[in-house]
Amino acid sequence: MQIDMTNTITEQKPAMEVKGLSFAYGSNKVLQNISLQIEKGKITTIMGANGCGKSTLFSLMTRNLNPGKGKVLLHGKNIQSMKLMDMAKKVSIVHQYNSAMDDITVEKLVSYGRTPYMKLMATESEEDKQIIDWALEVTNLNKYRDREVGKLSGGQRQRVWIAMALAQNTKILFLDEPTTYLDIRYQIEILELIKKLNRDYKITIIMVLHDINQAIHFSDHVIGLSEGKVIVEGRPSEVISTESIQKLYGIRLNVATVEGQKFVLTV
Amino acid sequence: MNEKTISEETGFQIQPDEGQLQDRDRKHRRVMRATISFVVVILALIILFFAAINIGSLQVSFGELLQGLFVKYNENVATIWDLRFPRIIISMLAGAAIAVSGVLFQAVLKNPLADPGIIGISSGASFAAVLITAFAPSLYFFTPLVAFLGGVVAFFLVYCLSWKGGLSPLRIILTGVAVNALFTGLASAFNSMSGGDMSGVASIVEANITQKTWGDVVTLFPYVAAGLILAVLFIGECNLLTLEDKTARSLGINVNTTRIVISLVAVLLASIATAIAGAISFLGLIVPHIGRILVGSDHKVLVPFSALAGALTFLLADTLGRTIAAPYEVSAAVIMSVIGGPFFILLLRRSTKYAN
Numbered sequence: 001m002q003i004d005m006t007n008t009i010t011e012q013k014p015a016m017e018v019k020g021l022s023f024a025y026g027s028n029k030v031l032q033n034i035s036l037q038i039e040k041g042k043i044t045t046i047m048g049a050n051g052c053g054k055s056t057l058f059s060l061m062t063r064n065l066n067p068g069k070g071k072v073l074l075h076g077k078n079i080q081s082m083k084l085m086d087m088a089k090k091v092s093i094v095h096q097y098n099s100a101m102d103d104i105t106v107e108k109l110v111s112y113g114r115t116p117y118m119k120l121m122a123t124e125s126e127e128d129k130q131i132i133d134w135a136l137e138v139t140n141l142n143k144y145r146d147r148e149v150g151k152l153s154g155g156q157r158q159r160v161w162i163a164m165a166l167a168q169n170t171k172i173l174f175l176d177e178p179t180t181y182l183d184i185r186y187q188i189e190i191l192e193l194i195k196k197l198n199r200d201y202k203i204t205i206i207m208v209l210h211d212i213n214q215a216i217h218f219s220d221h222v223i224g225l226s227e228g229k230v231i232v233e234g235r236p237s238e239v240i241s242t243e244s245i246q247k248l249y250g251i252r253l254n255v256a257t258v259e260g261q262k263f264v265l266t267v
Numbered sequence: 268m269n270e271k272t273i274s275e276e277t278g279f280q281i282q283p284d285e286g287q288l289q290d291r292d293r294k295h296r297r298v299m300r301a302t303i304s305f306v307v308v309i310l311a312l313i314i315l316f317f318a319a320i321n322i323g324s325l326q327v328s329f330g331e332l333l334q335g336l337f338v339k340y341n342e343n344v345a346t347i348w349d350l351r352f353p354r355i356i357i358s359m360l361a362g363a364a365i366a367v368s369g370v371l372f373q374a375v376l377k378n379p380l381a382d383p384g385i386i387g388i389s390s391g392a393s394f395a396a397v398l399i400t401a402f403a404p405s406l407y408f409f410t411p412l413v414a415f416l417g418g419v420v421a422f423f424l425v426y427c428l429s430w431k432g433g434l435s436p437l438r439i440i441l442t443g444v445a446v447n448a449l450f451t452g453l454a455s456a457f458n459s460m461s462g463g464d465m466s467g468v469a470s471i472v473e474a475n476i477t478q479k480t481w482g483d484v485v486t487l488f489p490y491v492a493a494g495l496i497l498a499v500l501f502i503g504e505c506n507l508l509t510l511e512d513k514t515a516r517s518l519g520i521n522v523n524t525t526r527i528v529i530s531l532v533a534v535l536l537a538s539i540a541t542a543i544a545g546a547i548s549f550l551g552l553i554v555p556h557i558g559r560i561l562v563g564s565d566h567k568v569l570v571p572f573s574a575l576a577g578a579l580t581f582l583l584a585d586t587l588g589r590t591i592a593a594p595y596e597v598s599a600a601v602i603m604s605v606i607g608g609p610f611f612i613l614l615l616r617r618s619t620k621y622a623n
Contacts, residue, residue, distance in 0.1 A: 088519030
């Protein structure tokens with residue numbers, strides 16, 4: 001196992017910080033002066049209605065957009081001033097939409113996750129191989145390692161993208177709507193996998209989820225956006241209520257509590 | 268969660284199951300197919316090389332050839348050495364360069380239909396070469412460099428003009444066709460204006476490699492070698508460019524810079540081949556396409572295979588061109604167009620991916 005466990009005694013520094021972040025497409029202000037902290041070793045979910053700015057926030061935090069104002073800090077350092085390669089060793093990202101050559105094998109695709117560690121013209125080291133094996137093992141893909149990516153089901157393919165991100169061996173993992181396009185069975189499978197990564201390997205997870213109940217159940221912390229502002233923030237069991245859902249999504253829904261768990265009745 | 272929703276825990280597996288064995292079998296077969304393809308192409312290239320030496324009005328036996336080359340002077344062998352060897356070597360170098368250029372363009376533009384000929388890079392290079400041959404023949408030595416600049420201009424035009432919040436495969440082809448027409452027209456116009464009898468201009472425009480000498484080989488070789496070495500160095504990046512841009516970026520790759528650098532290598536390969544052998548269409552499309560079927564999409568094997576198969580294809584086209592209507596010659600470019608046109612249409616019709 002290549003994951004370094006020494007960091008598990010949490011220092012109280014946040015893994016990532018967002019400070020005074022604003023962003024606009026032309027005159028359309030998408031994010032307005034957002035500040036938040038991502039706690040180390042936790043699962044944080046960004047939620048909100050369509051167009052609330054959650055995708056923009058995700059893009060800014062993963063450096064696919066440049067902020068108009070404010071900054072995103074990773075371990076206290078502005079990500080804008082980091083080299084892409086260095087950032088790729090600290091943060092891995094599973095994007096919502098992915099594509100690859102159909103005839104590439106699962107193992108080969110996962111090995112691309114080692115890119116940030118590769119020297120020019122170098123071949124895979126023993127360490128690279130071990131981490132790739134570990135990534136395949138954790139995502140339950142070991143028996144598909146020789147299969148072509150084009151022959152996988154949607155759920156398996158999503159696990160391959162997660163395995164590729166894991167091969168980057170980072171402490172922080174971003175996922176953009178990791179359950180879209182999947183059947184409910186695979187949705188739960190992916191979310192369970194994410195929970196396992198967080199629990200067993202102490203990976204800090206930051207994701208965007210569409211489904212309110214999945215966000216409540218699989219997160220330690222939720223950040224609810226509306227009109228480019230943080231409206232709701234905290235432990236889901238504390239902050240989710242009929243009122244907060246109404247503020248976020250503009251619709252009144254009942255919230256039931258079953259065996260101590262909150263459920264938003266979405267019908 | 269009940270047990271059904273939790274994914275099966277990975278037990279330590281001693282026996283691989285059926286699916287795994289099938290996967291390994293398929294993988295094994297892919298490796299075999301790739302190996303056989305390489306062997307066949309290399310053998311075919313060697314055989315064709317010796318056949319091409321001996322095809323034409325002058326013929327020598329293999330023994331005579333070796334003797335004439337290495338032991339003692341033989342007039343026939345000397346003539347073949349001066350006339351046929353250069354064009355054969357130029358065919359192979361140009362073929363390899365154009366095919367690899369095609370692979371690189373396809374990776375950079377995420378478009379399996381990109382071909383340096385079709386998208387106008389070759390004609391841009393060709394026009395620049397015509398200009399320098401017509402107006403500054405004393406700078407003949409710099410033709411490859413000028414052709415490269417012409418290729419860069421053409422690529423810049425295609426890239427910018429087809430950019431509309433993204434690159435649609437079909438839009439690139441359409442823009443490329445227009446850019447291609449423009450430069451081909453300009454080159455023909457200059458050829459006509461110069462009376463059509465300036466053999467240097469005409470030979471570039473008509474892709475005629477009959478008159479090529481060892482001097483041309485010497486001009487072409489270092490550029491092709493440099494281009495191919497650079498292409499090999501960027502194999503890993505080419506593979507990563509097949510992912511979504513955002514994904515490649517999250518792996519630490521600066522996608523835009525990588526794209527520009529690989530494009531320049533592709534333009535270099537296409538332009539220098541054009542400067543010496545003329546504009547060739549479809550070669551950079553057909554060879555990589557067949558390569559993907561035979562050896563797979565991994566650039567680690569696709570690039571070297573395309574270089575070999577490109578050399579073979581171009582040499583075959585040239586040899587065919589000087590045999591089918593001997594003593595008249597049909598240029599390799601014409602042969603490639605006649606074969607490549609229908610092939611391109613077939614690709615367009617078969618693919619659901621590119622055309623909607």
